[in-house]
Amino acid sequence: xxxxxxxxxxxxxxxxxxxxxxxxxxxxxxxxxxxxxxxxxxxxxxxxxxxxxxxxxxxxxxxxxxxxxxxxxxxxxxxxxxxxxxxxxxxxxxxxxxxxxxxxxxxxxxxxxxxxxxxxxxxxxxxxxxxxxxxxxxxxxxxxxxxxxxxxxxxxxxxxxxxxxxxxxxxxxxxxxxxxxxxxxxxxxxxxxxxxxxxxxxxxxxxxxxxxxxxxxxxxxxxxxxxxxxxxxxxxxxxxxxxxxxxxxxxxxxxxxxxxxxxxxxxxxxxxxxxxxxxxxxxxxxxxxxxxxxxxxxxxxxxxxxxxxxxxxxxxxxxxxxxxxxxxxxxxxxxxxxxxxxxxxxxxxxxxxxxxxxxxxxxxxxxxxxxxxxxxxxxxxxx
Amino acid sequence: xxxxxxxxxxxxxxxxxxxxxxxxxxxxxxxxxxxxxxxxxxxxxxxxxxxxxxxxxxxxxxxxxxxxxxxxxxxxxxxxxxxxxxxxxxxxxxxxxxxxxxxxxxxxxxxxxxxxxxxxxxxxxxxxxxxxxxxxxxxxxxxxxxxxxxxxxxxxxxxxxxxxxxxxxxxxxxxxxxxxxxxxxxxxxxxxxxxxxxxxxxxxxxxxxxxxxxxxxxxxxxxxxxxxxxxxxxxxxxxxxxxxxxxxxxxxxxxxxxxxxxxxxxxxx
Numbered sequence: 001x002x003x004x005x006x007x008x009x010x011x012x013x014x015x016x017x018x019x020x021x022x023x024x025x026x027x028x029x030x031x032x033x034x035x036x037x038x039x040x041x042x043x044x045x046x047x048x049x050x051x052x053x054x055x056x057x058x059x060x061x062x063x064x065x066x067x068x069x070x071x072x073x074x075x076x077x078x079x080x081x082x083x084x085x086x087x088x089x090x091x092x093x094x095x096x097x098x099x100x101x102x103x104x105x106x107x108x109x110x111x112x113x114x115x116x117x118x119x120x121x122x123x124x125x126x127x128x129x130x131x132x133x134x135x136x137x138x139x140x141x142x143x144x145x146x147x148x149x150x151x152x153x154x155x156x157x158x159x160x161x162x163x164x165x166x167x168x169x170x171x172x173x174x175x176x177x178x179x180x181x182x183x184x185x186x187x188x189x190x191x192x193x194x195x196x197x198x199x200x201x202x203x204x205x206x207x208x209x210x211x212x213x214x215x216x217x218x219x220x221x222x223x224x225x226x227x228x229x230x231x232x233x234x235x236x237x238x239x240x241x242x243x244x245x246x247x248x249x250x251x252x253x254x255x256x257x258x259x260x261x262x263x264x265x266x267x268x269x270x271x272x273x274x275x276x277x278x279x280x281x282x283x284x285x286x287x288x289x290x291x292x293x294x295x296x297x298x299x300x301x302x303x304x305x306x307x308x309x310x311x312x313x314x315x316x317x318x319x320x321x322x323x324x325x326x327x328x329x330x331x332x333x334x335x336x337x338x339x340x341x342x343x344x345x346x347x348x349x350x351x352x353x354x355x356x357x358x359x360x361x362x363x364x365x366x367x368x369x370x371x372x373x374x375x376x377x378x379x380x381x382x383x
Numbered sequence: 384x385x386x387x388x389x390x391x392x393x394x395x396x397x398x399x400x401x402x403x404x405x406x407x408x409x410x411x412x413x414x415x416x417x418x419x420x421x422x423x424x425x426x427x428x429x430x431x432x433x434x435x436x437x438x439x440x441x442x443x444x445x446x447x448x449x450x451x452x453x454x455x456x457x458x459x460x461x462x463x464x465x466x467x468x469x470x471x472x473x474x475x476x477x478x479x480x481x482x483x484x485x486x487x488x489x490x491x492x493x494x495x496x497x498x499x500x501x502x503x504x505x506x507x508x509x510x511x512x513x514x515x516x517x518x519x520x521x522x523x524x525x526x527x528x529x530x531x532x533x534x535x536x537x538x539x540x541x542x543x544x545x546x547x548x549x550x551x552x553x554x555x556x557x558x559x560x561x562x563x564x565x566x567x568x569x570x571x572x573x574x575x576x577x578x579x580x581x582x583x584x585x586x587x588x589x590x591x592x593x594x595x596x597x598x599x600x601x602x603x604x605x606x607x608x609x610x611x612x613x614x615x616x617x618x619x620x621x622x623x624x625x626x627x628x629x630x631x632x633x634x635x636x637x638x639x640x641x642x643x644x645x646x647x648x649x650x651x652x
Binding site for chain 1: 545547548550551552553554555556557558561565566569570
């Protein structure tokens with residue numbers, strides 16, 4: 001990756017009808033990168049993409065392409081092309097004319113247009129579809145036309161707004177691979193918007209996790225997954241058990257009434273923290289060898305079982321290939337690298353079941369609390 | 384399928400009694416003498432009305448063109464407005480149609496008359512405009528009365544043009560003029576066709592507006608047909624021949640227009 005960003009967003013803020021959509025947004029995108037803007041609906045990811053595309057102008061802050069400020073540059077003058085969520089193909093034109101649209105606007109030579117259209121349609125496996133009207137194509141085919149149409153303009157940056165959201169699961173997986181391969185072989189920068197964390201992790205060089213109009217974390221998929229900065233990121237990217245803890249010293253954290261070794265350093269002494277434990281990292285051992293808990297629910301997921309285990313009132317999600325029936329007592333062991341600690345944030349307590357845990361034994365012995373927990377856990381599982 | 388056909392039976396009966404039979408009667412009158420004998424004289428008599436027919440088409444085309452020029456940008460801006468604004472605008476456009484069109488045309492008459500409101504006002508400055516009983520007054524009346532019929536079909540087609548398609552065109556390098564020429568205009572063709580159909584044909588065959596705003600100086604083919612049936616010297620046979628001719632001409636022009644609307648997406652009239 002090169003040193004100079006191809007696109008820079010600086011202190012971007014935007015409101016619609018007095019409601020803040022983006023706030024204090026800073027982002028640098030480098031040449032040849034596959035960047036994903038990831039977040040739940042309403043987090044501002046599409047808005048960010050539309051600002052880059054030129055369809056929205058930020059209330060404050062600057063957009064740079066290279067070193068050039070482009071806040072007021074209209075979309076048609078920007079060296080980026082967009083793949084829209086619903087493809088936005090031209091219904092009055094056939095496949096050929098859709099792909100040729102950008103080149104015709106630029107008044108390219110006929111032979112050159114024909115050559116490029118053919119190359120593009122070959123690339124997206126739609127050779128022979130030139131004369132078809134777009135309404136006769138399937139969703140996947142329309143998607144390919146949209147990709148060919150955008151790439152025919154030879155953009156420096158391709159913006160993709162949830163391009164696979166309307167496709168079924170199988171096709172989506174195939175298209176993910178195709179898009180990733182295309183991006184690699186063409187060397188174009190992709191800025192990809194999605195709410196699908198799996199898609200983000202498997203395709204991106206860099207993931208930008210957004211929520212509430214702000215960037216929560218920027219990092220490689222591995223960073224984001226292994227070192228989430230707060231409870232929101234931990235919960236949104238994969239499943240997480242998030243507990244209330246206290247960081248006692250470097251590499252020592254106390255939660256669940258016990259002290260554990262961990263790999264994280266650099267917090268204040270006795271600083272309250274959020275502790276993340278990924279459900280697939282938990283090792284199940286015979287009850288006498290670890291913390292003991294009772295299995296309250298088991299769901300078969302194909303590759304693994306999702307087992308909910310009650311440890312004195314706190315419900316953990318454990319992903320395991322072993323089957324433990326409901327009611328059985330199991331032990332768990334946590335290795336230092338299974339434990340990740342995060343600073344407290346406004347998301348603390350909102351995710352990862354942590355609110356149902358209490359150190360006060362009185363509450364733990366209160367049967368009504370368990371009942372409530374059962375319901376909330378079940379509801380979250382259903383999601 | 385059978386059920387759907389059965390449901391159409393009352394309408395089919397209605398059409399048979401009130402459209403097909405009268406049409407037959409018109410054809411019968413057009414090709415017979417007052418005594419009922421077959422003749423082509425009525426058809427040959429038409430040439431006397433060539434001037435009025437040409438005037439009808441001229442006024443019709445001019446008024447329709449003005450309607451289109453006024454309606455197109457308006458319909459487009461309504462179709463891009465927010466939902467509530469759209470509803471209000473469409474309501475405002477339809478509102479005049481709730482009032483009887485003769486009443487509205489008489490209102491124009493009292494505005495345009497030689498001692499009407501406009502000339503009374505101009506009189507304060509010592510000016511006078513001769514407006515009533517001119518082709519201009521008739522065209523004005525036509526445009527005023529038929530404008531909603533141009534706006535609504537245009538609007539209903541334009542509102543279906545996805546914003547993202549326009550954005551895609553911009554994204555691919557089109558400036559405002561190119562977006563219009565390459566995307567918006569081609570996609571609104573069905574609306575243009577049905578708008579023209581809904582405006583041009585009624586204008587060509589109308590008579591009331593010409594009589595109110597054009598007096599005896601501007602007469603159109605519709606006026607002549609009306610005279611043949613309800614005038615001082617009625618001649619049902621020539622009147623029928625004229626009506627038949629007008630119908631054939633309108634069918635031809637509709638056919639030409641529909642040829643432009645390849646996808647047949649417009650409102651069929």
